[in-house]
Amino acid sequence: MGQLLPLGPNIRISSLDISHNQLDGQLQENAAHMIPNIMFLNLSNNGFEGILPSSIAEMSSLRVLDLSNNNFSGEVPKQLLRAKDLEILNLSNNKFHGEIFSMDFNLTGLGYLYLDNNQFRGTLSNVISRIYELQVLDVSNNYMSGEIPSWIGSLPSLKSMEHLEHIHLQGNMLTGLIPRDFLNSSSNLLTLDIRDNRLFGSIPNSISALLKLRILLLRGNLFNGFIPNHLCHLTEISLMDLSNNSFSGPIPRCFGHIPFGEMKKEDLFARIRDSGYEGSRPVYAGYLVKYWGYSNFVYEQKDEVEFVIKNRHVSYKGGILDFISGLDLSCNNLTGNIPYELGMLSWILALNLSHNQLKGSIPNSFSNLSQIESLDLSNNQLSGEIPPQLIGLTFLEVFSVAHNNLSGRVLDMKAQFGTFGESSYEDNPFLCGPMLKRKCNTSIESPYLPSQPCKESEGKWICYLLLHGPILASKMVQLY
Structure with missing residues (x-):
């Protein structure tokens, strides 16, 4: 001083x-x-x-x-x-x-x-x-x-x-x-x-x-x-x-x-x-x-x-x-599907779409985000499987798809995905894999939701088929 x-x-x-x-x-x-x-x-x-x-x-x-x-x-x-x-x-x-x-x-x-x-x-x-x-x-x-x-x-x-x-x-x-x-x-x-x-x-x-x-x-x-x-x-x-x-x-x-x-x-x-x-x-x-x-x-x-x-x-x-490059749209009220075109952002380092109301699947085109280090899609209404092509994102350090409706097997614990734990996938009840302590087998079917709600005029069996997916539906038809 x-x-x-x-x-x-x-x-x-x-x-x-x-x-x-x-x-x-x-x-x-x-x-x-x-x-x-x-x-x-x-x-x-x-x-x-x-x-x-x-x-x-x-x-x-x-x-x-x-x-x-x-x-x-x-x-x-x-x-x-x-x-x-x-x-x-x-x-x-x-x-x-x-x-x-x-x-x-x-x-x-x-x-x-x-x-x-x-x-x-x-x-x-x-x-x-x-x-x-x-x-x-x-x-x-x-x-x-x-x-x-x-x-x-x-x-x-x-x-x-x-x-x-x-x-x-x-x-x-x-x-x-x-x-x-x-x-x-x-x-x-x-x-x-x-x-x-x-x-x-x-x-x-x-x-x-x-x-x-x-x-x-x-x-x-x-x-x-x-x-x-x-x-x-x-x-x-x-x-x-x-x-x-x-x-x-x-x-x-x-x-x-x-x-x-x-x-x-x-x-x-x-x-x-x-x-x-x-x-x-x-x-x-x-x-x-x-x-x-x-x-x-x-x-x-x-x-x-x-x-x-x-x-x-x-x-x-x-x-x-x-x-430094990044796009942050998190914590809004965005709806609809994630545009396939976002996969063209091959130089972007950070993409955050979390805490919205986005639905549909994760675009396969995200495998083209070759420079990305942080990808957050959590807290939406996404469904379908995690594209296995994402395993090629070798610079990824932060990844989260938690709190969605995703299904199928989590990605293999290889390359960068070997560093992501349970928190990256939590609260997706139809995801399975060793880190989630939920075995994957053919008896677990992916959730299927109709694009429009059932109408009573369609009959109870038609509604049941629409709500529970084609495989389960075929079994019910045989029983019927």
Whole structure:
């Protein structure tokens, strides 16, 4: 532990990075006067606390301010919210509170704004629309309320938000619909994370305008209606999470034509080769801001999202996001059969269709999910046998078909399927096999359910035959 030593007023410093130390205490009110010409100030990942001195805004040359991962509290000084030359402001993971987007907010030169994991309240005011160069907006895990603004209502053109690439609004108390104009004004968006709010209604068809979107996370809201086919226009998508909502109806068949991380070999090698940063432009999953000539500092901040994979909430950050792909439709009211076309997602790593009302059989085409690591089909109304072709899914680490109406023999305990225990198959009364302690023999017949209920006019014997399957029925005819 230690405290920041005061600097002499005559020392000319353009950049100061003392991040990731064990410094603590409070910043003195006149601390900013000691380094008036500084352009880059990084105090992140320390133990600083207390209220932020208003004099920090008097650093007239300041371009980058990173105070993240400390214990600062109180409201953000109004003077700081008027620093027009500030290009990067990172206040994440502190205890700041108050209404951040007020009339005092006039940071029109910002490119990157991180306010996540604080106690900010209020609404997402249209003042954000005046930040014409904004590329990253993260206000996740605060107490923001109200609706998502369209951000283009009174603007002269849609170009005002053309630079916006990453939006993180998850973990707030936002309500209302997703504005159609909000989607139309963000055509260059790569990440849209609005999980765990109180948003409702359907997904607007205008979402198809986000042709560059890579990550779409809508989990934990009150969305309803059918999943629109317009999502299939998002051909760059790699992660899509629609779980824990009230979507109904069938899974769109066209989902099988979304690449979900598919890439050619040459593209894969190109991504690895270019995993660094070129010039001042960011790669997809991370951003690096460089200033050369008048300053020699480097500031790096990478995008981070959370996705449930292998039954775990995992945060993925930076370049790894280029190689993670998944589709989560769990915990909805989806009905109908699992589309055969989903078996075309040969590059997908995680597929979760659990806790719905899906019926029919598991498609044989799932044997083509050659890269899949997590497949969860549990808690549905699936019937029929488990396709034996699934034994060829050699990367599978998590597999569950529990709580369905499946029948027949569980797959042989070979390759990856030798690692799955009883819990992967439980509550399927017509499944059999050694791990279920239920022997398989020819006297156990698969359940057969008619597509329509019996009518009294068909006669009691016809109903009996329909309800108990063709083999059992033939025996009853002989007895009769």
